[in-house]
Amino acid sequence: MSRYVITASPHIRNKVNTxxxxxxxxxxxxxxxxxxxxxxxxxxxxxxxxxxxxxAILSEGLLQKMLKMPLTxxxxxxxxxxxxxxxxxxxxxxxWLPVVGTIFAIFSKQxxxxxxxxxFNPALIGRAFMVLSFPVYMTSWMKPFSMVxxxxxxxxxxxxxxxxxxxxxxxxxxxxxxxxxxxxxxGGSIGEVFIPGLLLGLVVLLLTKTIKWQIPVSYLGTVxxxxxxxGMDPVFSILSGGVMFGAFxxxxxxxxxxxxxxxxxxxxxxxxxxxxxxxxFANMPEGTTFAILLMNVVTPILDRKIKKPVGYIVxxxx
Amino acid sequence: xxxKTFSPGGMHIPDHKDxxxxxxxxxxxxxxxxxxxxxxxxxVPSEAIVKKNDIVKIGQVIAKAKxxxxxxxHSSVSGVVKDIKEYPHSIEGLSMAIxxxxxxxxxxxxxxxxxxxxxxxxKELAKIIQDSGIVGMGGAQFPTHxxxxxxxxxxxxxxxxxxxxxxxxLTCDHRIMLEKTDEIIDGINIVSSVIPFDRVLxxxxxxxxxxxxxxxxxxxxxxxxxxxxxxxxxxxxxxGAEKNLIQALTGRIVPIGKLPFEVGCIVQNVATLxxxxxxxxxxxxxxxxxxxxxxxxxxEPKNIRVRLGTLLSDVVGYCGGFVKEPKELVFGGPMMxxxxxxxxxxxxxxxxxxxxxxxxxxxxxxxxxRCGRCIENCPMGLMPYRxxxxxxxxxxxxxxxxxxxxxxECGLCTYNCPSRIPVLNYIRTSKxxxxxxxxxx
Numbered sequence: 001m002s003r004y005v006i007t008a009s010p011h012i013r014n015k016v017n018t019x020x021x022x023x024x025x026x027x028x029x030x031x032x033x034x035x036x037x038x039x040x041x042x043x044x045x046x047x048x049x050x051x052x053x054x055x056a057i058l059s060e061g062l063l064q065k066m067l068k069m070p071l072t073x074x075x076x077x078x079x080x081x082x083x084x085x086x087x088x089x090x091x092x093x094x095x096w097l098p099v100v101g102t103i104f105a106i107f108s109k110q111x112x113x114x115x116x117x118x119x120f121n122p123a124l125i126g127r128a129f130m131v132l133s134f135p136v137y138m139t140s141w142m143k144p145f146s147m148v149x150x151x152x153x154x155x156x157x158x159x160x161x162x163x164x165x166x167x168x169x170x171x172x173x174x175x176x177x178x179x180x181x182x183x184x185x186x187g188g189s190i191g192e193v194f195i196p197g198l199l200l201g202l203v204v205l206l207l208t209k210t211i212k213w214q215i216p217v218s219y220l221g222t223v224x225x226x227x228x229x230x231g232m233d234p235v236f237s238i239l240s241g242g243v244m245f246g247a248f249x250x251x252x253x254x255x256x257x258x259x260x261x262x263x264x265x266x267x268x269x270x271x272x273x274x275x276x277x278x279x280x281f282a283n284m285p286e287g288t289t290f291a292i293l294l295m296n297v298v299t300p301i302l303d304r305k306i307k308k309p310v311g312y313i314v315x316x317x318x
Numbered sequence: 319x320x321x322k323t324f325s326p327g328g329m330h331i332p333d334h335k336d337x338x339x340x341x342x343x344x345x346x347x348x349x350x351x352x353x354x355x356x357x358x359x360x361x362v363p364s365e366a367i368v369k370k371n372d373i374v375k376i377g378q379v380i381a382k383a384k385x386x387x388x389x390x391x392h393s394s395v396s397g398v399v400k401d402i403k404e405y406p407h408s409i410e411g412l413s414m415a416i417x418x419x420x421x422x423x424x425x426x427x428x429x430x431x432x433x434x435x436x437x438x439x440x441k442e443l444a445k446i447i448q449d450s451g452i453v454g455m456g457g458a459q460f461p462t463h464x465x466x467x468x469x470x471x472x473x474x475x476x477x478x479x480x481x482x483x484x485x486x487x488l489t490c491d492h493r494i495m496l497e498k499t500d501e502i503i504d505g506i507n508i509v510s511s512v513i514p515f516d517r518v519l520x521x522x523x524x525x526x527x528x529x530x531x532x533x534x535x536x537x538x539x540x541x542x543x544x545x546x547x548x549x550x551x552x553x554x555x556x557x558g559a560e561k562n563l564i565q566a567l568t569g570r571i572v573p574i575g576k577l578p579f580e581v582g583c584i585v586q587n588v589a590t591l592x593x594x595x596x597x598x599x600x601x602x603x604x605x606x607x608x609x610x611x612x613x614x615x616x617x618e619p620k621n622i623r624v625r626l627g628t629l630l631s632d633v634v635g636y637c638g639g640f641v642k643e644p645k646e647l648v649f650g651g652p653m654m655x656x657x658x659x660x661x662x663x664x665x666x667x668x669x670x671x672x673x674x675x676x677x678x679x680x681x682x683x684x685x686x687x688r689c690g691r692c693i694e695n696c697p698m699g700l701m702p703y704r705x706x707x708x709x710x711x712x713x714x715x716x717x718x719x720x721x722x723x724x725x726x727e728c729g730l731c732t733y734n735c736p737s738r739i740p741v742l743n744y745i746r747t748s749k750x751x752x753x754x755x756x757x758x759x
Contacts, residue, residue: 003659003660004644004645004646004647004657004658004659004660005645005646005657005678006657006659007646007657007681008657008740008742008743008746009652009653009654009655009656009657009727009729009742010652010653010654010729010730010732010733010742011646011648011652011653011655011657011673011675011679012331012486012652012653012675012679012733013679013680013732013733013738014733014734014736016734016736017680017736017737017738018684018687018736018737020736021687021689021736072684075684077687113685114685115684115685115687116685116686116687116688116737117685254687254688254689254690255687255688259688259689259690259693259701259703260690260693306701306704306719306720307693307699307700307701308699309574309698309699309700309721309724310326310561310565310571310697310698310699310724311561311571311572311573311574311576311698311724312573312574312699312721313573313574
């Protein structure tokens, strides 16, 4: 008699696996990436993206080999880290910079035990490392459709005294400002400027049930309301900088965000709060990177909550 | 009618029911050799009362219940007892079983007479059911007579009938509801004549609306003493799990560690009710059952009535053999069923399906990416990933803080894990360790 495989139940599996999830996120980044490539020109963007992805995959393989860990460099997670990191870089940066950034990003993940064990979002850690170590490169922005450097709307806001200087840049025309902010005709990182692409990516992530709505909604909602309270234009606030990119693709990282939906709302609120506080009070125009990294620290605390199961009775009621 | 459901958790799984859902139940002739394991129920194994070379008839008791938590076992063919020794068993691996060689005369045991019943007491019904060897036919094989004797201090008002059939592939309950509607309703009438239920709710997943209609039309046409209603349920696994079914149909929640009695419910499978009808009206003990033989390997997937004790290899032969070499063989549904080593195992009272699968799943365990899918889908509202972490670190007792023992082992956590972590296996480990530690103290 032939012998059959013996395993414990269940005997079937959902087709969605880690590789599928990672690649879904990467695909949902494509519209925003293509927007950035179109706006800033492929010469300033495509090499950054490609080098970043390749270097992330290679550093993962190399580190895993060195640390004698199982090789999982093609599971899509390293590629995603590289892709995410590249999209947060200004266009036209020297090509060695994303290499350094991705090596640091992957290193920050592997030292804690690899995928699933890292306390911080690897791509954001990589970016934070680049911003702090090479601030000049990381804050030289390009004007869309040209090779000229320019300032980002947020930098205008932070350095020259608020909304007035932003509006002056747009000759006082508010709808024109909104329109060009929405379409990404402004200085900024490769992946953060093209808002329609980001929204399309969000729709893909939600429809494929890759992420839940809680974090993006509470993050953006908080930024909107708080900037309004602080007297900023709330629409300008959520369109500018990397808030949307962060809320959709960075804060929703499985590993570094809480697992229970209620905690995800709190986490999103925390991200939004810190983001606005950094923008208003701190010495830098943008706060997304550090807001999310700080909330990464809070995640383990939020995850300590024990959910009550179905049929749970309070002690004494028995 | 809006379909009801439970919450939280649960999800629809591709069900593959199209393979067999439109095929009427066929009668399969028994083969030459049949095996009757002495454990075909949860509880004490029955005691063999026949010897080697004894002549037996259909319906004859060949093993007697040992104590209250046990049931009789009957021969399903006429023939000769060849041996009583350890044989392959679909759940235990090996178990004492009575081997009967079929003489193909199909002679019935004279003792089986149509019982002359006008009224039954609860005790009498329980006796008939235990003597007839009836156990839960959904798969758990829990002795039915125990479920029908609620403790005197509880008020039971609802009979919940499980026609959900939420496991993928299986369609036998669906066919029974369509073809044997009268027998199911008769079973309900019998049970509710001894236990005064206020209502009888039959839960059926809404991929079987024809069954819902068949039952409700039958009930409308034939006056019944008790209020019977078939209710569509969302197609969402594990809709047929006892506690989830009660919640979906009545809104009541069975407290942790308690039985359905606690919320005034008794749950029975549709096939079990059909068996009760047979036992009470015709005196026929449990000698056959309807099951679904299916999977991508089988030439002709079928819904068949099979004599208990029939060897799996005979079922394969009846279904035309294989078109693809099966790699995995499941008794029951693919979510909660049990793998079989060979085709030498017999069909038991709880064997609701036999599935032959050609595709093996990727079982390489990766690391948890904390996606939260196990929490999201858990129908008991547990946090499976935490139990896995604690179990990996051998902190079994701490898993109790995460209610590991409330797990109903539906398997959705393992099914959905993108890293292919056998989540349920870890939970099983923690459960058995927790119970072991409890016994120790």
